[in-house]
Amino acid sequence: MAERTLRGQAVIAGIGETPYYKYGQSPDSEFKLALRAILAAAKDAGIDPKDIDGFASYSNDRNDPSRLAAALGTKELRFSNMQWGGGGGGVAAAVGNAAAAVTTGMANCVVAFRALAQGQFARFGRGTGAPLASGDDAFTIPYGVMSPAQKFVMKVVRFMHDHGVKQEALRAISLASYHHAQNNPRAVMHGRPLDEAKYDASRWIVEPFHLFDCCLENDGAAAVIIMPADRAKDLPHKPSYLLSAAGGSDHRCAAPIHNGPNYPSSHFATVAPNLYAMAKLGPKDIDVVQCYENFTGGVLMSLVEHGFCAPEEANDLLRLENLIAPTGKMPLNTSGGNLAECYMHGLELVNEAVRQIRGVSVNQASKNDAVIVIGGPMVTPVSSLILGSEATL
Amino acid sequence: MSYLPEGLPAPSAGADGLSTPYWEGTRREKLLIQFCRGCSHWQWGPEWICHRCNSFDLDWREVEGRGVIYSYQRIWHPVHPALNGHGPYIAALVELPAAGNVRMVGNLLGDPKQDVPIGGSVEAVFEHHDSAAPPFTLVHWRLI
Numbered sequence: 001m002a003e004r005t006l007r008g009q010a011v012i013a014g015i016g017e018t019p020y021y022k023y024g025q026s027p028d029s030e031f032k033l034a035l036r037a038i039l040a041a042a043k044d045a046g047i048d049p050k051d052i053d054g055f056a057s058y059s060n061d062r063n064d065p066s067r068l069a070a071a072l073g074t075k076e077l078r079f080s081n082m083q084w085g086g087g088g089g090g091v092a093a094a095v096g097n098a099a100a101a102v103t104t105g106m107a108n109c110v111v112a113f114r115a116l117a118q119g120q121f122a123r124f125g126r127g128t129g130a131p132l133a134s135g136d137d138a139f140t141i142p143y144g145v146m147s148p149a150q151k152f153v154m155k156v157v158r159f160m161h162d163h164g165v166k167q168e169a170l171r172a173i174s175l176a177s178y179h180h181a182q183n184n185p186r187a188v189m190h191g192r193p194l195d196e197a198k199y200d201a202s203r204w205i206v207e208p209f210h211l212f213d214c215c216l217e218n219d220g221a222a223a224v225i226i227m228p229a230d231r232a233k234d235l236p237h238k239p240s241y242l243l244s245a246a247g248g249s250d251h252r253c254a255a256p257i258h259n260g261p262n263y264p265s266s267h268f269a270t271v272a273p274n275l276y277a278m279a280k281l282g283p284k285d286i287d288v289v290q291c292y293e294n295f296t297g298g299v300l301m302s303l304v305e306h307g308f309c310a311p312e313e314a315n316d317l318l319r320l321e322n323l324i325a326p327t328g329k330m331p332l333n334t335s336g337g338n339l340a341e342c343y344m345h346g347l348e349l350v351n352e353a354v355r356q357i358r359g360v361s362v363n364q365a366s367k368n369d370a371v372i373v374i375g376g377p378m379v380t381p382v383s384s385l386i387l388g389s390e391a392t393l
Numbered sequence: 394m395s396y397l398p399e400g401l402p403a404p405s406a407g408a409d410g411l412s413t414p415y416w417e418g419t420r421r422e423k424l425l426i427q428f429c430r431g432c433s434h435w436q437w438g439p440e441w442i443c444h445r446c447n448s449f450d451l452d453w454r455e456v457e458g459r460g461v462i463y464s465y466q467r468i469w470h471p472v473h474p475a476l477n478g479h480g481p482y483i484a485a486l487v488e489l490p491a492a493g494n495v496r497m498v499g500n501l502l503g504d505p506k507q508d509v510p511i512g513g514s515v516e517a518v519f520e521h522h523d524s525a526a527p528p529f530t531l532v533h534w535r536l537i
Contacts, residue, residue, distance in 0.1 A: 257496065
């Protein structure tokens with residue numbers, strides 16, 4: 001039987017995004033944002049947007065494929081796919097699902113996208129307005145545990161306690177994103193630099209998360225076009241090959257009321273080995289890391305679970321000088337990511353990974369053959385992917 | 394006097410009734426946890442099936458309200474109008490050694506700025522909301 005793999009079978013042919021806005025400041029509706037991002041990605045790929053024959057998204061994106069296809073004048077809809085699960089956990093899986101579709105002949109040209117207008121719809125960072133909390137929520141919300149930060153932080157507290165990880169490690173993750181955003185005109189925090197003193201003086205959201213450990217709340221959309229690898233030679237840009245994608249979570253991650261057996265975790269314990277096995281690469285082969293920051297503590301655990309350091313080495317690795325392009329040994333979130341470019345549920349990280357492979361990032365790393373994108377941590381399922389240049393095939 | 398201000402969402406067993414025995418137990422100051430008759434293991438949170446042996450034969454059994462702090466959080470930023478201006482408060486994740494180390498979430502009573510010892514021993518404190526409609530009882534924790 002032939003090897004079952006996505007390795008080298010599909011390319012990201014084009015990337016696109018709208019301008020990124022603070023929540024509530026988009027002049028466009030969420031659906032219009034989705035359309036704009038998809039058109040931008042199609043233009044970047046040099047294709048007629050009407051030739052897109054599949055749509056893949058995640059996190060219950062509200063902009064469903066049939067409506068998009070009708071609006072865009074899609075000639076034929078062949079693939080419409082939603083990755084279950086909340087937050088940005090599904091971002092890499094959506095790209096992987098699109099690649100699986102074009103690899104297996106289910107479709108020829110699939111767009112993976114995310115559109116989010118928190119101004120038009122609800123903000124993520126607020127609690128419920130309902131008078132009752134039922135089901136599993138009944139066991140947390142009446143105790144004031146309801147926002148994403150509050151749902152996840154006790155994982156981080158326990159992890160830092162177990163391994164002696166210091167606040168300065170979280171701070172370095174935040175500083176790296178803000179550092180990179182200062183070179184990125186797309187970034188919402190462009191022109192809003194952050195330093196150690198400003199971080200330390202910022203208010204607590206929930207300990208150990210300062211304000212700057214938490215992602216933004218934004219409006220915008222981003223999209224990537226995925227095509228079979230045999231189309232790579234026709235593309236206007238250097239192709240970014242998908243070397244692997246993996247999703248899921250380990251044993252009973254979603255056990256109710258914080259009862260997951262492997263609790264102090266980003267939930268990549270089983271996902272990361274699958275990712276590296278398909279890519280036939282290990283963490284030492286990765287040149288640039290894009291790692292979803294819902295909260296810096298999730299980045300910490302994601303990096304450990306993807307093998308970039310042992311838990312006890314986190315204080316040494318997570319220093320600003322190690323994390324910034326082009327000189328750092330592990331350039332991290334080189335566009336500014338969810339903290340400082342835009343909280344586009346991680347799809348902005350996929351776009352940045354492609355820019356790194358192409359060599360056109362505003363914070364270009366010196367080595368750029370293999371780039372990892374680690375999706376939203378601490379939710380379930382989670383997902384991650386690895387892109388490679390032609391040299392990695 | 395409740396630990397958190399009034400006005401937060403009240404707990405409800407929900408339409409499916411899965412957790413009704415738990416919430417009825419708290420009204421009588423009893424901590425009831427699921428126990429599988431099929432494989433004699435504790436299970437929490439409430440589920441329709443035992444995750445070990447896949448039996449549907451789940452009982453509710455009383456467990457002593459003693460636990461150990463597994464993790465915690467000190468929350469400063471209010472995300473609900475009822476908490477505006479309230480200041481920090483602590484939520485704890487407590488393991489129950491008498492019930493297979495299942496974990497429960499509650500508030501940690503006392504000074505909201507206290508140092509919280511992971512591994513510290515706690516006991517359950519039942520906080521009755523008798524004037525709510527319908528009445529309910531929350532389960533908090535206190536260091537011992």
